[in-house]
Amino acid sequence: MSSKLLSRLAATWLAAAALPPAGAALAVEPLRVGATYITSGTDPAKGSNGWALVSHGVGENLFTVDRDGKLVPELADKAERTGDLTWTVTLKPGRMFSDGTPVTAKALASGFDNTFAHNKAALATGGKLTFEVIDDLTLKVTTEKPVPYIQALFAEWPLIAYKPAGDGGAFFTGPYKISSFKADASITLEPNTHFTGADKRSPVNFRKFGDAQTMTLALESGELDLAFGLPSEVISRLKTDPDLTIKSFPVGYQYLAFFNTTRPLLRDIKVRQALDLAFDRKELAAAINGGEPATGAYATYFPFAGKDARPTDLARAVVLLEDAGWRKGAGGMREKDGKPFRLLAITYPQRPDLVTMLPVVKAELAKIGVALDTQVVENIQQVAATGDFDIALWAQHTAPSGDSAFFLNSMLRSGASLNYAKYSSPDFDAILNRFATEGDPARRIAIAIEAQAKLFADAPASFLVSPVWYVGMSKRLKNYEPWGSDYHVLRADIGEAK
Amino acid sequence: MARYCLIAALAAFLLLGGFWQPYDPDAVDILARHSGMTAAHLLGTDHLGRDLLSRIMAGGWRTASVILSVGLIAFTAGTFLGTAAAVLEGWRETLILRCCEFFIMVPTLIIALTAAAIFGLSPLSAGLALGIAGIGPHALLAHSLSKRVLSQPFILAAHSLGVSSPRMITRHILPNTLPLMFAYVGNQAGIAVVAYASLAFIGLGADPSKPDWGSMLFEYRIFIFDHPMLIVWPGVMIAVTVSMLNWVFDNPGE
Numbered sequence: 046m047s048s049k050l051l052s053r054l055a056a057t058w059l060a061a062a063a064l065p066p067a068g069a070a071l072a073v074e075p076l077r078v079g080a081t082y083i084t085s086g087t088d089p090a091k092g093s094n095g096w097a098l099v100s101h102g103v104g105e106n107l108f109t110v111d112r113d114g115k116l117v118p119e120l121a122d123k124a125e126r127t128g129d130l131t132w133t134v135t136l137k138p139g140r141m142f143s144d145g146t147p148v149t150a151k152a153l154a155s156g157f158d159n160t161f162a163h164n165k166a167a168l169a170t171g172g173k174l175t176f177e178v179i180d181d182l183t184l185k186v187t188t189e190k191p192v193p194y195i196q197a198l199f200a201e202w203p204l205i206a207y208k209p210a211g212d213g214g215a216f217f218t219g220p221y222k223i224s225s226f227k228a229d230a231s232i233t234l235e236p237n238t239h240f241t242g243a244d245k246r247s248p249v250n251f252r253k254f255g256d257a258q259t260m261t262l263a264l265e266s267g268e269l270d271l272a273f274g275l276p277s278e279v280i281s282r283l284k285t286d287p288d289l290t291i292k293s294f295p296v297g298y299q300y301l302a303f304f305n306t307t308r309p310l311l312r313d314i315k316v317r318q319a320l321d322l323a324f325d326r327k328e329l330a331a332a333i334n335g336g337e338p339a340t341g342a343y344a345t346y347f348p349f350a351g352k353d354a355r356p357t358d359l360a361r362a363v364v365l366l367e368d369a370g371w372r373k374g375a376g377g378m379r380e381k382d383g384k385p386f387r388l389l390a391i392t393y394p395q396r397p398d399l400v401t402m403l404p405v406v407k408a409e410l411a412k413i414g415v416a417l418d419t420q421v422v423e424n425i426q427q428v429a430a431t432g433d434f435d436i437a438l439w440a441q442h443t444a445p446s447g448d449s450a451f452f453l454n455s456m457l458r459s460g461a462s463l464n465y466a467k468y469s470s471p472d473f474d475a476i477l478n479r480f481a482t483e484g485d486p487a488r489r490i491a492i493a494i495e496a497q498a499k500l501f502a503d504a505p506a507s508f509l510v511s512p513v514w515y516v517g518m519s520k521r522l523k524n525y526e527p528w529g530s531d532y533h534v535l536r537a538d539i540g541e542a543k
Numbered sequence: 544m545a546r547y548c549l550i551a552a553l554a555a556f557l558l559l560g561g562f563w564q565p566y567d568p569d570a571v572d573i574l575a576r577h578s579g580m581t582a583a584h585l586l587g588t589d590h591l592g593r594d595l596l597s598r599i600m601a602g603g604w605r606t607a608s609v610i611l612s613v614g615l616i617a618f619t620a621g622t623f624l625g626t627a628a629a630v631l632e633g634w635r636e637t638l639i640l641r642c643c644e645f646f647i648m649v650p651t652l653i654i655a656l657t658a659a660a661i662f663g664l665s666p667l668s669a670g671l672a673l674g675i676a677g678i679g680p681h682a683l684l685a686h687s688l689s690k691r692v693l694s695q696p697f698i699l700a701a702h703s704l705g706v707s708s709p710r711m712i713t714r715h716i717l718p719n720t721l722p723l724m725f726a727y728v729g730n731q732a733g734i735a736v737v738a739y740a741s742l743a744f745i746g747l748g749a750d751p752s753k754p755d756w757g758s759m760l761f762e763y764r765i766f767i768f769d770h771p772m773l774i775v776w777p778g779v780m781i782a783v784t785v786s787m788l789n790w791v792f793d794n795p796g797e
Contacts, residue, residue: 258765278590278765331573332591404591404752408571419752 075248080273083253090163096202102535104217107199112528136182141239143222150184152208165462167203169455193484200446220537257397275515277334290523296530300510303466317504319365333398336512349449349493379414387416392438393425429465449493450480468505557607560600568597598754612670613735621681629689646679664749688720729792733785
């Protein structure tokens, strides 16, 4: 054998050794995604993990809201009512969990049973649901309370679909699956090979940033392909960077202020009404460089949203405070029986807009002689649940399932698990009860509007701004289209440029 | 003389912020945001249209409160304990010194952070925490200086003449130790300014709407590229205050 031939053979062997074996996946650089929040764990039944895992592209619901705001089937094919409290849900055939097992009625039923046993937020609309397996793809669902649209119920954020795993974890059906998770820091995702188009998706490193400014700097320095929820203050600068694409989009979130109705100063309805009238929503929207003054509990593009912006009337607010016995004392601040009118307002850094709004709220309330102490807390749900606040500035998607009832039932009904205002009104509850039996869309809109009118009158919460949010992308993700607020940040159609 | 004039001017500026600012430091004027330096707003306005000079002045008063608290607590208690230990001698001296050494073992910022987490961050809570944390070093220095004075021949003479201990302290020890103690408290005051600014920057237990220099650095860091003067001014105030305190107190006799 000549030396020439030998050298050619050696070169061929080396080249072959250097190439990956047939069928092996090519090593792909992960997409680097940043946000100011991350799931607090991988247990889908705990807290708001259900929402976060769907947002991370790990899980799905039976039904969901698409980019046009329409309620559409996701894992389910259809749902049909068979009685006052009973429904039959038919699943789509051919869907798989990330472990390669088929999505069956039995597997989903065990997951939902677990959720209803451990997550009170799941009970908001239909009470405790029970599940009976008819066949592999058919599930009989019985609700505790009448539910006119069970499709909307199954699109609610606590009701992520999953199969419980033996070790306390779960298997999901979304386009990504979790490969590693560091609490409060990062989650590494890889394409779920049992979800269509896995070969077109890259792995994802999803990082939580403690504050949005750090995330902005990471995006500018090229450490991120997608920064979700950029602070509005930096948008004009980022738009001049040719390597970045910045997009804004209206969201279903509302920025609102919960008034703790059990605190001594805020028990008085006149005081709450005065505070509501003191908020200048145009100023608040301008302060965060985007969004519209809120017209009520819902973003204006929903049919059940209020039509007119909530009013600002300082003169009326002052009269209400005077009626409630709060007179101006030395220094122009109000007091009653020598006790100063001083409130504590809290918010959280995961929504930077709220932190920007906090000093504006303070300045606005000072105009009617109300002093405000402010605090930014990391664990807002925990602090709000203890009731150690007067005003909580909050960001909430108020129609995540495209229906108006869930927010009102879960956050403002008497005794609801997320009722941080501790609002208790039999009249308001009676209005909400009508949601359970009313199926006509027009009449449901009328109920939602009536419920909002009651909220405006009782003022357990003040609706402030319907915001827009900003996302920034590197060239690799310049085609990314944000929609669905932060309920669908990572999706199968993430728009990666190859 | 010039240095005393400068420190007096700084003190006047810091104290003035306690009862007067050109504008309400919390007043929001969205239409006037990022105004830049104008006749109406000498240092400009921030992203919410708040007057920066007013906020700097309000923050100055809060910082001055911390300096005064730290100085008062650490200097008074530290000087008393250190001098007493030197004069008392024996087991009482040992006990006092061991207690003071305990304060040195725990970092000042940790004590202040713990206090802020429990009581919330305010000039009072920070001044108390930093002041208490400063007692140990002050006492050890006072003890060391007092011991040196006690070894001087004139002290032996005073003892021979039957001078009582309280009189010994007031007539002979303190006049000799206080100048150096003042120099030390000046340096410690500078450290307290930085520590308070750090605590406010971290924001643990703080009211973010209160215009502390440290919290302003945190709040305005987002504008470091677009409106850098927003962080330059509070930064300059911290630097000037600390430098001035160190410069004046380092060698007061010069």
